[in-house]
Amino acid sequence: MGRVEGKVAVVTGGASGLGAASAVLLAKEGAKVVVTDLNDAGGQAVADQIAAAGGDAFFLHHDVTDEAAWEAVYKAAVDRFGRVDVVMNSAGLGIGGAPEEETLESWHKLMAVNLDAIMLGTKHAIRTMKEHKPATQGSIINLSSIEGIVGDPNLGAYNASKGGVRLYTKSVALYCALNGLNIRVNSIHPGYIWTPMVENYAKASGDLEGAKKALAAMHPIGHVGEPDDIAYGVLYLASDETKFMTGSELVIDGGYTAQ
Ligand SMILES: NC(=O)c1ccc[n+]([C@@H]2O[C@H](COP(=O)([O-])OP(=O)(O)OC[C@H]3O[C@@H](n4cnc5c(N)ncnc54)[C@H](O)[C@@H]3O)[C@@H](O)[C@H]2O)c1
Incomplete structure (x- = not known):
């Protein structure tokens, strides 16, 4: 038996980097995976890679800033696999620059993908999980960053978005726990991963x-770090090994924030 055997996982940003590595590892450990991304070729390749290894996955084109698209993704997951147990919110943008050069356009673009989309994915995950109960527990895993904990002089917008993800995650974790929803919500804080x-x-x-x-x-x-360093954290939070863990921040950063 795999560590997430039979769980249904939706992974955004699944075409690349941390999302792709996590989708592949979750599938290897028994999950059925819905890979979503704007990048159709990359996302389909990850779903094909999972299928070629004997796993169960399909790809959906998905703009995480579009609320209707989120509803369509969860509907497709339920139609195909019956429910959603795990959501990994990995889609994200990295934009840097000096604060006095920041444009409102760039700020809003970053916030839309890095923060608004986390809210949309979480909101509709809760609705979906209330209607179609997870096999054991629901687990929502939000990608924050070390940049959601400490500041960087040239990453103001990114810092703000990831700090927002960190505390939004704790708020929703409390809401779910106190309302007996059986959904855990945690954030992951990677250091720099290649x-x-x-x-x-x-x-x-x-x-x-x-x-x-x-x-x-x-x-x-x-x-x-390497993508699998984070994928193993995702696997841990997706599994029932973390059934007592909610509102936590899992730091995987080679000691970056320990200094
Ligand atoms: N790599 C790191 O060092 C690192 C460190 C800390 C946090 N993070 C966070 O981890 C997450 C994944 O980062 P990564 O390094 O894998 O990046 P990546 O660029 O390799 O992958 C991000 C994916 O998100 C997708 N994406 C972007 N905008 C989208 C949208 N509107 N709708 C749907 N998909 C969209 C991209 O197409 C891409 O496939 C991000 O949230 C990032 O901020 C990364």
Whole structure:
């Protein structure tokens, strides 16, 4: 038996990075996975990879900033698999810059994907889980960041969005627990993990190798993380091993925030 055998998981941002690694690991451990993303080719490839390994998954095009699209995703998950047990909110954007150069347009774009979408996905997950009961417990896993705990001089909007995810998660965890909804809600706080998001950030500096070394040096453990370092945290929170865990912040950061 896998650690999440038979659970139904919806993974946003499933075409790339942390979402893709988590979708593959959840499926390997027995979950049926709905992979969603804006990137159709990448998302379909992840669903195909899961199916080729003997797992059960399908891909849906999904803009996480669109409320009607969320309703359609949960409906499709229920139509195909009967319920939703796990939601991993991984879709996200990384945009940096000096505060006095910030534009309202860029700020709103980041907030829409990194924060508004977490609210939409959580709201409709609760509605779906109330109507179609999870097999054991519901688990909503929201991707925050070390940047939701400590500040970075050039990541003001990102800091604000991820700090918002951190406390929104705790609020909803309390709401679900106090109302006996049998849904756990937790956040994950990765340090820098080598994914397309971080690679693009490093490339933008014009010195990929230098940027990679500088990022590594920020983590006491001496290197940046790999997507599976976070996927194992997702697996843990998705499984019933964490049945007493809600409103928690799971920090996986090579010691970044311990300093
Ligand atoms: N990689 C890191 O170091 C790191 C660290 C801390 C937190 N995070 C967070 O983890 C999450 C995943 O990051 P990643 O590194 O895997 O990034 P990534 O860029 O590799 O993947 C993000 C995915 O989100 C999708 N996406 C973007 N906007 C979307 C939208 N409107 N609707 C649906 N999908 C959309 C993209 O197409 C992409 O496939 C993000 O929320 C990110 O902020 C990442």
